[in-house]
Amino acid sequence: MTLFLIRLSGKHTEVSINHVLSTDTSGVAGCLMTTSNRPIAIAGAGLLGRLLAWQLLRGGHAVTLFEAGSLQQPAAAAHTAAGMVAPLSEAVDSEAAIYDMGMASLQLWPQWLQALQRESGENIAYQHNGSLIVAHPQDSAELLQFHSDLQHMLPGRGGFQWLDDRAIGACEPDIGAQFQQGLLLEHEAHIDNRHLLQALLGEIRRLGGDCREHCTVRTSAHAVDTPGGRERFDLVIDCRGVGAKSQWPGLRGIRGEVLCVQTAEVTLQRPVRLMHPRYQLYVVPKPGRHFVIGATQIESEDRGAVTLQSSLELGSALYTINPAFAEARIVEMSANLRPALMDNLPKIEVREGLLLANGLYRHGYLLAPVVVSHLLALIDGGELAFAATLGLAQQGENCRAG
Numbered sequence: 001m002t003l004f005l006i007r008l009s010g011k012h013t014e015v016s017i018n019h020v021l022s023t024d025t026s027g028v029a030g031c032l033m034t035t036s037n038r039p040i041a042i043a044g045a046g047l048l049g050r051l052l053a054w055q056l057l058r059g060g061h062a063v064t065l066f067e068a069g070s071l072q073q074p075a076a077a078a079h080t081a082a083g084m085v086a087p088l089s090e091a092v093d094s095e096a097a098i099y100d101m102g103m104a105s106l107q108l109w110p111q112w113l114q115a116l117q118r119e120s121g122e123n124i125a126y127q128h129n130g131s132l133i134v135a136h137p138q139d140s141a142e143l144l145q146f147h148s149d150l151q152h153m154l155p156g157r158g159g160f161q162w163l164d165d166r167a168i169g170a171c172e173p174d175i176g177a178q179f180q181q182g183l184l185l186e187h188e189a190h191i192d193n194r195h196l197l198q199a200l201l202g203e204i205r206r207l208g209g210d211c212r213e214h215c216t217v218r219t220s221a222h223a224v225d226t227p228g229g230r231e232r233f234d235l236v237i238d239c240r241g242v243g244a245k246s247q248w249p250g251l252r253g254i255r256g257e258v259l260c261v262q263t264a265e266v267t268l269q270r271p272v273r274l275m276h277p278r279y280q281l282y283v284v285p286k287p288g289r290h291f292v293i294g295a296t297q298i299e300s301e302d303r304g305a306v307t308l309q310s311s312l313e314l315g316s317a318l319y320t321i322n323p324a325f326a327e328a329r330i331v332e333m334s335a336n337l338r339p340a341l342m343d344n345l346p347k348i349e350v351r352e353g354l355l356l357a358n359g360l361y362r363h364g365y366l367l368a369p370v371v372v373s374h375l376l377a378l379i380d381g382g383e384l385a386f387a388a389t390l391g392l393a394q395q396g397e398n399c400r401a402g
């Protein structure tokens, strides 16, 4: 048994959980692994898998990354996602811990992206201009409800302010004429997620990571089962998203569909969310005058092409934000599955020789730096500030005993 120091609410609590590495039971507080350059396998090269592989390689570990699909055109939800880091927008429909972890991620993303740029030369677009929430006059009740939900969920926290039509026009000149009222959520960001995934892959390769694509695997303690046979590692980390169903009872995929359009007629400085009685639409500006419009949220594991109904709903809502979008070219329509557990919260599970992380649901970019930091802390030592939320304290309690 290995001891961990888990810091919760500023206090250190000593808990014990099963050690991950049978070869290292030295009992150093906070550490599952104390030496570098030991073989670690990561299953799944989506958002968690790539961030974790990059950080482990930077820390001197030897990493093999297995991906079922293509590494250049990943099947990952991370590739389809809009890349918003939106703790306030998500707060009204989520547990308070999602907001807290999201705010922590907002601190980490710029640091991680600076490190990535320093080491790889890749400058990933990351904008921290906030988000704008608007509603057409007939749907203004939705906006008022969103505001009162925010006040209820985040009492006294601030970070959001009402804008009138003039202020909206000053923030977003291309949509000012359409809306009389809006809410600016100041502490929100968005990231060029596809560039990030590419840059991470480049760094993983440059740092000597062994990347295997088109290689569907199963995971178990210290072992990865590949089509070519079983390979053994000191530690296996399962980041397969929806592909890890056999490891997570209750894990489900939640279908999301997005359109990507390109137009020179409209410029947005920040993501814009449109409140509507039936759906919430967002438009996220991307480099190259691209805009990602999303997203449907359907309790279905259908990965099939975007339906006509969804494309009509997304497209017509986009048109009401600014009719100039009518001339935009549709460059892509895609659908993918958000990996969600029963409570829609992320979890890390610690087993002998196997770490599992999953359930990032619609919060992958919002939470990934925090989840990856916790995985790194379990491996190399460090602070586990959100241990309870990620299910780690509970596992510790279960294993507490002589």
Ligand SMILES: Cc1cc2nc3c(=O)[nH]c(=O)nc-3n(C[C@H](O)[C@H](O)[C@H](O)COP(=O)(O)OP(=O)(O)OC[C@H]3O[C@@H](n4cnc5c(N)ncnc54)[C@H](O)[C@@H]3O)c2cc1C
Residues within 6 Å of the ligand: 043, 044, 045, 046, 047, 048, 049, 066, 067, 068, 069, 074, 075, 076, 077, 078, 079, 080, 081, 082, 083, 084, 085, 215, 216, 217, 218, 239, 240, 241, 242, 243, 244, 255, 256, 257, 258, 294, 295, 335, 336, 337, 338, 339, 357, 358, 359, 360, 361, 362, 363, 364, 365, 366, 367
């Ligand atoms: C339409 C849409 C919009 C979204 N927008 C946002 C947003 O704006 N902000 C935000 O924070 N989050 C957003 N998300 C959620 C975010 O994309 C996910 O939470 C995140 O990608 C989960 O990361 P992951 O690494 O766990 O899984 P994934 O990114 O799905 O990666 C899992 C990887 O594992 C691979 N894999 C699966 N099975 C196997 C196997 N057997 N062997 C090997 N490899 C395997 C997959 O091919 C995949 O590459 C969105 C999701 C969708 C679908």
